[in-house]
Structure formats: structure tokens, C-alpha cells
Amino acid sequence: MGRTDKMNPLLAFWTKYQKQIIAALIILALFIIGEIATGHFLSIDQFFLTVKVAALVAMFGLCQMICAASGASGLDLSVGYVATIAAIFAARFMDGKNENMLVGLLVALAIGLVAGAVNGFFISYLRLPALIITLAVSNIIQGIINVYTAGAKIDGKPSPALVTIFAKMTGVFPNILIPLAVMAIIAMIIIYKTKWGQELLAVGSNETSAYLCGINVKRVRFTAYVVSGVLASFTGVALLAYMNMAFKDMGSTYVMPSIAAVVVGGVSMAGGDGNYIGVILGAIVLQTLTNLFYALGLGEAGKWVGIGVVLLAVLIAYVREKKKR
């Protein structure tokens, strides 16, 4: 390849944000299809409602993205039960009072930290597959929850302030978008601007090169899972506030969509990618699709078929693109 002139800025923008632009266009297309089919799909209210539900998937999606970015077929199947157990204990400690909020939050985050450290230890230091380890940790936590709920009733409530932040609306605007936006900004800065973010992406892109460049590969990958655990427990608290209660399986339905959001958002599951905006868009695509299937009267079954088809389509498109390079 010879020296070429500076690229046309529009083309450069397209090359750089291609996948995000495509995701945004898919969302738009789905809304238009819904509008044509049902006549009451495209509205500001409907859009914000979709985004509100998608926000929780997107939050779990950040866990998946960080684990995937660290390479070695990374993902975190334990986010659902980590979130659930964190929510159960947060509810207990908060007991519906604002003055207990901090304690409840810290307890939740500590649980996430421990779970993430266990995942990270086995995956990074013992080099065991993330799929198996996080599934095992997930099952263990599920067992703990079952034992706990057999002996004690799940009670307690989130603090009212958290409910306001994560569940309430301001007019048509869902408040949860504010913490999501804050999370997105912090995540983007950490991934693209800090030393740890650079190390994470380097490890995910090429472990051997990263090691020979002097990066402590094991420590970086370990921290990725710790961060994922902490974020999962934080999302558990958000979920608690969103639902205004904690229950046994509250987090488990989010696990698969959170992985799907990463894929649909155009972030490589093979590692080295870290565009969180893509994950958020991916979560919105999935939620819009879900809503569309409900609106069309196809229900739960239709929704899963739809998500499956979209996942396949996206993967095929990206694999083809990789091959072309």
C-alpha cells in the first residue's frame, strides 16, 4: 500500500463508526416497520420505553464487553446470579430507607467483587475456560440463593432514592438513562484513554504480543473479571430499584440478551474491541425487536426466533467482513 492522500472525512467517519451506524439504522428500520404494521409503534413514548428496558441489558452488556475484550473467549455467564444475590442482600440492608442506601450498595459491590475475583482467578491464573468457570460460579451462587431463601424470606426494599434514579420517569424521560449515560462516558474514557483500558485491549487483540511488550497479561485479565463482577452487582442494585423488590431469579433472564447485545453492537467477542456505545445500541436493537414481535402478536416465541435470526445475520455479516480483509 502506497502513501495515499488524507481520506475524505465522511468516508473516514463511516469506516470508523460503520457498525454503530448500522445498528442505529436497524433500530430506525424496526420502528418504521412496526409503525407500518401496527399503526401505533413509532412515538417518543414508545422509544423511551424501549430504551428504558434496554438500559438494564446494556448495563449487563458492559460486563460482557469487558470480559470479551480481555480475549481468551471471554464472557461472564455469572452476571445474572451475581446481580440477583447482590440485589437480595442490598434489599435486606437498605430495608427501604435512604440512610441505609450506602451500606446496602457497599455490601452488594463487595459480593460482586468476590464473585469476580473467583472468576478471574480461575480464568486468568489457572487458564480455565471462561464459559465453564462463570457457569459454575453462576450455579454455585444460585445454590446459595436457594439455600438462603429456603431459610429466610426475601424481604427488604430498595432505598427510595434509588427507585427515583432507576425506575421513575421525568415526563416521558426515563431517569435510568442518566446513570446509563454516566456509565457509558466513564467506560469509554477508561477503555480508550487510560493505561488499564489500553492494556485490556492489547491483551485481547494479541496476548503474546502484549506479554512481550511488557504487559502483565494475567493481572489485566483478572481485573477484567473483577470489574465485571462489581458492575454486575451494581446492575443488580439497579434492577432491585427498577423492580422495587428482590426475587430469586430476577437477573437470570438478562444474561443471554447481554451477550447478544455485544454481538449485535458490532463488538468482537474474540477480544480487543471496546466500543460501549455499540453495546448500548445493540441492546436497543434487541429490545425494539422484542417489542415489535409483541406488537405483531407473536409473543415470547416469536421474540426468541427473531433474536436468533438477527444474531445469525449479524455474525455472518461480520465474519464475511473479516474474511475480506
Add this chain to the structure above:
Amino acid sequence: MAILEARNIKKHFSGVTALAGTSLSCDKGKITGLLGANGSGKSTISKIITGVYSADSGDVFFEGQKVVFKNPLDAKKAGISMVFQNLSLAPDMKVWENIVLGMEKGKGIFLDNADARRISREILDRLYPKINIESKVSALSPGEKQIVEIAKALTVKPKVLILDEPTAALEQEQVRALFRYLNELRSQDIAMIFTSHRMNEVLELCDDIVVFRNGENVGKLDFSVDKKDPDRIVEMITGQKADQATRKVYHDLPDEDILEIKQFKYGNLLEASLKLRKHEILGIGGLAGQGQELLLNVIAGAVPDARATAVVDGKEVPLKSPKTAIRNGIVLVPGDRNLEGLFVDNSVYKNIRIPKLALKGQPLFTPDKKYREEAEEIVKRLNIVTSSIDNPVGNLSGGNAQKVVVGKWLPFDIKVLLLADPAKGVDVIAKRDMYELVSKMAEENDLGVIVYATDNDELISYCDRVLLMFEGRIVAELNKEEITDQNLVAKSMHMEPKEASV
């Protein structure tokens, strides 16, 4: 009358001539040695005979008949077995399962495993009884794996046996066992073609030899008539009669060591110590795969289990991680550019930026503006051809990508630069540019350079001193004018048996 004859074989690989009308034949009850440098076409002709590749032109005759085999199994069934250089074993299967793989006999719809075990046991009993046929191949040592590979070629008694560097992975005792067995096969009238880089083995075992150079027949000796003259054989291989002084200018070396690696031992794989002077370019040579790359990795801190210690510019440094090595000024340009040196999907800029993360006192937020300017500098200084520093490095040509791997270390305070086969897949001009840059850096920045090169020309043209390695040990040292092709080949090949060299 030869039992096997390949006549006038031509073969091109994407424009490169591997064989230019080359011939090879062997007789019943004789072992024919096939010799030549790396890339001279030895493996290619064996692979054409056994049907791995098809020839562009030329014919293969077996027992007087013209033959074309579809694959090695086809050839094996006809009576020509080949032992491959790159092991073709299934690591998770047992020894006996591997030996009969592809030749399994059935008993109704089931496999006749008892028979398979018996065959495997019989072959190994005669070849090397120490191997348990029930162990998994992955549990064997490299030498034992090679023996299983040889056993695999003998499940159907061959008429012709082709052995492509069978001894490269073997220990001395295993070589003895193999030779005993090959002699036994010779007495059973089996014809053999034997490839090896080890002169003493060829002289001991073979009845005659054929020498290839650049895909052509360049010589033939029949030891029943001709003398076993190693110097003459080396001449045939290199094509150079006298020592050629291709290099005149050597670095002026101050009497100051920049690096010392204290004597260390890493299992059976590596045992070494060395000293490097300031401004010196030290070459590491020898046959391929004798532990050269491993040695560079140890010095770069990437083999913590070797527990080696370095003295860098007077300071003692434990070689426990690449990070420690880098912080003390030892940097590595790895041998496999794409797998070990680059982040191919990432931009030129990111590739240059990533190693900085290893430095002490790296700020929490990366100072992109400063680093981008540095990256632009490097691109300009090394004349890296790229549309911009944001271009993914995977879009660059091999030579330019290699410049990025070298260039990323330029802003560092380097004391020792390690280069593992830096000119692999790099064109002539880029190669010269790179060595000139390295040579200049050595003098201007007061550093020492260690370069492992598979190409002897690089060692001759650019090195002040060369260490030759054999089986994980440094076995010879050549200084300045002693670095000639003749000497390099001779010292790499004129090896005494292992017992004598330790």
C-alpha cells in the same frame, strides 16, 4: 536398477522455483543420504514422490512403473512410506492408535484392536522398546514422538522408506537405536532415503549421497568408490570453494560489556551463558531449531521458568518477565511478526504506543498528543510507508510492518536489542535498511545487539561475532574474519555425537 527414481522433477510455488528439473533415485538394500541447505528442495521432492504435492513436470518410477500417488497413504499402501519432519501425530490418542492410524484393520464392524496393539508392540520392540504403547502421545518426549512417527511408517512393511530429518528431535541414545534398526532394514533389502543436517550421521549411515542446492542436483558421491570427505560435501552444499571475505567493516568495540547472561540451565532445552560488548552485533546461528529463539526469549524475560540472571550495564537483573527486561533496557523483536510482535488489527500508532505501558511512572491517562508526535517521528525516521499512523498495521507490507515492530522500541532507553530472524519475509532492500539502522543504533545509542538469523548471509554481512548453537547449547564461536559461509556450515554440521560435546 533403481527401485525408485524421480526423474527431472520441476515444481514452482507461487513463482518461486523449488525444484528445477531435479532427480533422485535409490536402490534396494542401500541408504541414500539426501543433503542440502534449508530450502534446497529436499522435503519438496520427498513430498512429490509420496503424493503430498504434485509435480509441475517430471515423472516418478517405482519398480519400473510410472506412478502418481494421490496422497501419502496411497504411496504407503503401494510400498513407499515416508516419515515426516513435521509430526503428524494425534496428541490425545494412544501410541498404538497412532501407529495404526489410517491403516486400521476391521473385524466385522469393529476395529481389530488386539491386532493393532500386537503390530505396534512388534515394531517398537525392535525399534525402541522403552515406549509404552498404551501411553498418550502427548505424554511422550519429542524424541519418543519422532520414534512413534517412524513406527507409523512401518506398519505395512515398505519397499522404500523415506526419512526426512528423522534424527532432528532425537536424543543420542535414540539415534543409536534408530540406526541399529535402519541397518536391520537395510539387510532386509529395503531401500531408504535419509535426510539429515548432521554430517557425522550421514557419513556413518549412508551408502551414497545426493546433494541439492536451490532445487538442483549439484553432486553425488558413492562411498563404495568415493572418499568420505566432509569438506567436499560442505563445498557441494554451499557452492563455495574458498573462504570469501564478503565483509570488511566491523564495529569498533569499547572494552565494556553491556550484557552478561550468567550460566543457566532450562531443563534439557537450553544451557548457556554469554557476554555482549557495547556496540557489538552478536549473531546466533546454527541449524534451525537448536534453541536460538528460546535463548532470545529467555534474555527478553519471556521464559521466567529458566530463572536466568542478566547483568545489564553493570546492574544485576533477574529475567523474570518481559516487563522487567524492558524496564532495564532489554527489548525483543520477536521472530513471528504477526503472532508475537504486532497487533495486526490495530493502527500503527497503537502498535507504537502499547509497549510504553510497561514503563515505570506511566500516567493514568495516556498522553496521546505527545505519543502521536513520537509515532509520526518514528514513521518518518524509518521511512515506514503508510497512509497515516491510524492505518491498521495489517494493511502494511511485510517490510514496513517489521519496521513498526523495530520502531516501537526507538523511544526507549535501549541497552540490548534482541532480534529473532528479523529479515524473515522481508524484501532485500528493507532487509538492508533494517540492518543498517540497527548497526547505526548500536554505535550511536551505545547498545549491544543480538540477532538470530536463519540466513547465513546475514550473519556474515552484519555480525561482529557469531555463536553457533546445537541442541540447546552454544558449541562454537566465530570472530570477525572467521565468519564465513564455509565455517558456519562446517561448525553447524561437523558435530561430534552428543556425549562428546557435553
